[in-house]
Amino acid sequence: DAGITQSPRHKVTETGTPVTLRCHQTENHRYMYWYRQDPGHGLRLIHYSYGVKDTDKGEVSDGYSVSRSKTEDFLLTLESATSSQTSVYFCAISVDRGNTEAFFGQGTRLTVV
Amino acid sequence: GENVEQHPSTLSVQEGDSAVIKCTYSDSASNYFPWYKQELGKRPQLIIDIRSNVGEKKDQRIAVTLNKTAKHFSLHITETQPEDSAVYFCAASTDTPKLTFGTGTRLQVTL
Numbered sequence: 001d002a003g004i005t006q007s008p009r010h011k012v013t014e015t016g017t018p019v020t021l022r023c024h025q026t027e028n029h030r031y032m033y034w035y036r037q038d039p040g041h042g043l044r045l046i047h048y049s050y051g052v053k054d055t056d057k058g059e060v061s062d063g064y065s066v067s068r069s070k071t072e073d074f075l076l077t078l079e080s081a082t083s084s085q086t087s088v089y090f091c092a093i094s095v096d097r098g099n100t101e102a103f104f105g106q107g108t109r110l111t112v113v
Numbered sequence: 114g115e116n117v118e119q120h121p122s123t124l125s126v127q128e129g130d131s132a133v134i135k136c137t138y139s140d141s142a143s144n145y146f147p148w149y150k151q152e153l154g155k156r157p158q159l160i161i162d163i164r165s166n167v168g169e170k171k172d173q174r175i176a177v178t179l180n181k182t183a184k185h186f187s188l189h190i191t192e193t194q195p196e197d198s199a200v201y202f203c204a205a206s207t208d209t210p211k212l213t214f215g216t217g218t219r220l221q222v223t224l
Contacts, residue, residue: 031210042119042202043157043214050210058211059114090156097210099145099164104156 003027006091006105013112019078021108023091025071031094032074033058033102034066036087043090049074050097081112115140117205119215126193127223134218136203137185143205146179146186147212151200160201161188193222 003026013019023032034046035058045058047066055066063085065077078085091105116139126132138146147162163170163177163186170177174193179186190197203215 033210033212035214040216042216043204045211045213048210056210059213094210097206097208099206099208101147101159101162102212104158106156 004091004093004103004105006089006108008108009106010109011111013081013110015082015112016080019081019110021076021089021091021110023074023076023105025074025093027093027103028071029093029095029103030071031097032068033092033094034064034074034076035090035092036060036085037090037107038087046076046089078110081110083112086110086112115143115205115207115211115213117203117213117215119203119218121218122216123219123221125221125223128193128195130193132188132190132193132197132220132222134188134201134203134220135185136187136205136215137183138205138213139184140205140207141181141184142207144208145206146177147204147206148175148177148188149202149204149214151202151217153199157202190220193220195222195224198222 005024033048035043049055049068089108092102094102119136144165149157150160151157176189206212
């Protein structure tokens, strides 16, 4: 498996609180992604990064922000968590753009109560 | 943006039979079409992919076909085994970092 680690693996938080999920890679891949997975929706892209301090929005970016201060770390922040953000979050990495294999982390199950 | 539709949402086959999952895409500029398998509680993992300059690709019991004119691609699994039971996702991408996934097909292989 590619060296990609997500933390925490599980989290329960209250509505309105900020939450930060971390993705750490040891592969030195340029591209990093955050997806959310919900029943009936598959995997939807939240944000992605194409280098240190270089990020862009995906299809479901509202309510989320990201930061990448080092090649190996990509943080996803829910600025004020809502129940609709209860989901499983996957980080992924790839050597090149979307037309190369993406390696996924183990996922983070987030519950907003 | 790109839209990927995937059918069926669930598929049950007997061990040894074949399974076919179909996807359509909307963006004619898409040129990369991967398939991911996700076992229960695990991460998605790439099982096969195809690029727009190829019509078919095989890897042992799995194959993918691409029809660019109709904008659809399919995953074929032959001689299914219980370990093939999982959720399968198709996806499509252009030369951008954005990979658009289908909604998934839950495949159950029964003995």
